[in-house]
Amino acid sequence: MPVASGNVLFAHREGDDAALETRIANILQGTFGINSFAAVRTKGELEQAVAENPFTPDGEDKFVHVHFLAAQPAPARFTALLADHEGRGPERLAPGTRALHIDYVAGASNSRLTGAFIERRLGCKGTARNIRSIKRIIEKFP
Template sequence: MARYLALLGSINVGGNRLSMADLRDALEREEFEGVETVVASGNVLFDHEDRPAEGLAEKIAWIVADRFDIRSAVVVLDRAALAAAIAENPFSGVGEDKFVHTHFLTCQPTEAQFAALMADHAGRGGEKLASGTRALHIDFGDGVAGSKLTGAFMDKRLGCSGTARNMRSLRRILAKMEGADGA
């Protein structure tokens, strides 16, 4: 069994209310083991037979849509991929952890799509952006609340959906994963 992290987008925001206990129960019924949620915002640790992350993400997205009628972007990472995403973020350790995010994507946008996002974002706000591996790294500077750099704005230009987490949350989740597998 391998340990994974599923990041679900749009959970417990915008009317998509979902009890983490109900989510855990639904996943356990579908052969996910050791299911544990971290905060009530769609962060799920679980054990599963070793499989490609994309297949697991599709399975979880189907379960959430089927059981709860919620369409959610789902990204699945193993411990190494999560650690790599944290290390890859050029703003990590530079900006405040609560304002530095990684927007995990369901696909890898092209360089042209990243360039279009950068061009369309120019003049909209003070956020700093950097492309990554199936991710967009963002330093929101003074905060996320007033930003015009929304998920919908990014998803439209990048050609795929995603879900963001700040560095503080990602480090907390990584520590839980490392504690679980002894790494």
């Protein structure tokens, strides 16, 4: 069931989510020519991402994001991201479980903290959703 742009809810047998992510990405590439990363997350993983995000208590849901990652980056990669981002903008960053938590403070549209910038520093692909969208997706689960 489509939920919003880029989000799909579906049921599948439990198993290797990494293989499913690869399969979905290959279908997108082969069918539509879209080179993308597919983040497969359970309802529990989405709830965990919201709960572990340190910016949800005091940030605005539309500015606080979870950047879901294809893999768990090494702590040194996160340290490099912080160092390279120093002085580039007001964003607050925190590592998560296969995720990067971001408070864009003034909005993501004009931020210099882009997906490409994050991907190069962390060494893995990702896709971001704001907390408001994630909460709406969670509500759609049966």
